[in-house]
């Protein structure tokens with residue numbers, strides 16, 4: 001029997017690959033939740049709003065996956081332009097800020113450009129952390145005013161305690177000409193790494209996964225509480241126990257190592273404890289106005305603004321809201337290791353509304369129709385300086401005891417939904433590559 005733990009993109013990626021090889025009754029998927037989809041879940045409220053479990057859009061450039069996802073929703077999707085902006089001390093600036101400085105205080109622009117030029121002329125030795133990388137790529141003033149402040153809000157950790165192996169295309173590195181033009185001109189070319197994206201027309205992001213449910217027998221409300229690797233047994237919180245020939249897990253590694261797998265050696269336990277992840281409180285707001293922003297999401301740099309990022313589900317699909325209404329999802333980040341959650345979810349609602357008003361996104365005359373909160377314990381992996389070494393130990397151990405891992409929280413990386421799906425496929429492929437299959 002093949003047991004797949006988790007029904008998110010990674011779990012379904014594994015099931016999909018196995019079904020391609022003719023496996024059927026041998027595959028069972030398990031999830032602790034009473035719903036499938038993991039982080040791609042969408043929640044429909046009684047008053048007609050749809051909020052995802054964190055803002056989710058599909059911007060994969062993999063044509064195979066684009067086709068697969070489109071077929072899953074009978075090609076009923078919206079195609080949107082990624083209009084993104086930043087808020088800094090009362091200024092709204094296009095994203096990315098480094099090439100859109102126009103309108104900011106002139107003293108700041110001058111200093112940013114001075115430092116940018118100085119950084120370009122410096123020879124950098126071996127860059128050891130994110131702070132050094134930011135200084136080298138953008139200069140001190142820009143680094144300290146924007147990405148270091150945002151990074152601390154989002155990742156919960158200081159830039160000098162972060163590695164740079166997560167960057168990929170995430171931070172655009174402009175030429176001097178682009179910085180100068182963006183400082184002088186109000187309109188600049190789009191350079192964001194996400195250009196266009198898709199979103200299901202109906203039922204929120206999770207609708208993309210609806211047809212994946214046919215891939216396997218799915219057991220919801222099955223929280224794995226322990227695994228006896230030697231006996232090949234999985235125990236669940238509802239008292240059930242199953243045997244396995246193969247197990248593919250997308251459960252977050254810290255849960256697996258410190259809570260689930262029995263008899264983990266001390267050095268592996270210590271490594272598991274070092275893996276850090278942000279948690280996110282999301283505040284969902286619905287209002288009787290849908291004309292307050294053009295951006296599909298916005299970044300907030302000010303430390304006295306409670307949220308780090310906002311997204312606007314009514315712009316993803318008009319069916320995410322009742323007619324004529326708008327919606328906002330605010331994200332506030334914490335982490336057990338660096339900034340433990342220090343408040344109740346409901347205590348975040350009024351501060352979010354107050355800051356939305358301060359930024360001018362909600363007007364006094366707007367009627368607030370919906371307020372709710374969501375919480376995700378595992379949001380973004382923190383690429384702190386402990387991660388690489390600890391991860392090597394944890395993955396090595398899982399390999400030794402024959403537990404396959406996949407997905408954002410099994411691979412412990414910065415994966416998007418398409419990458420998580422492929423990671424599941426690869427974990428299944430690893431199993432198929434063994435001679436016995």
Ligand SMILES: Cc1cc2nc3c(=O)[nH]c(=O)nc-3n(C[C@H](O)[C@H](O)[C@H](O)COP(=O)(O)OP(=O)(O)OC[C@H]3O[C@@H](n4cnc5c(N)ncnc54)[C@H](O)[C@@H]3O)c2cc1C
Nearest residue numbers: 006008009010032038039054056057224407408415416417
């Ligand atoms: C705030 C936020 C915004 C994001 N935005 C985007 C975006 O716009 N576009 C994009 O492509 N990606 C986005 N992502 C990333 C995307 O969510 C992930 O890449 C993807 O959903 C990960 O899938 P997964 O299957 O690896 O993990 P998950 O979806 O977390 O699946 C793991 C599953 O394991 C289950 N599980 C955990 N513990 C147990 C247990 N003990 N027993 C049984 N089951 C268990 C969970 O319930 C879950 O269903 C975002 C992520 C976050 C946090």
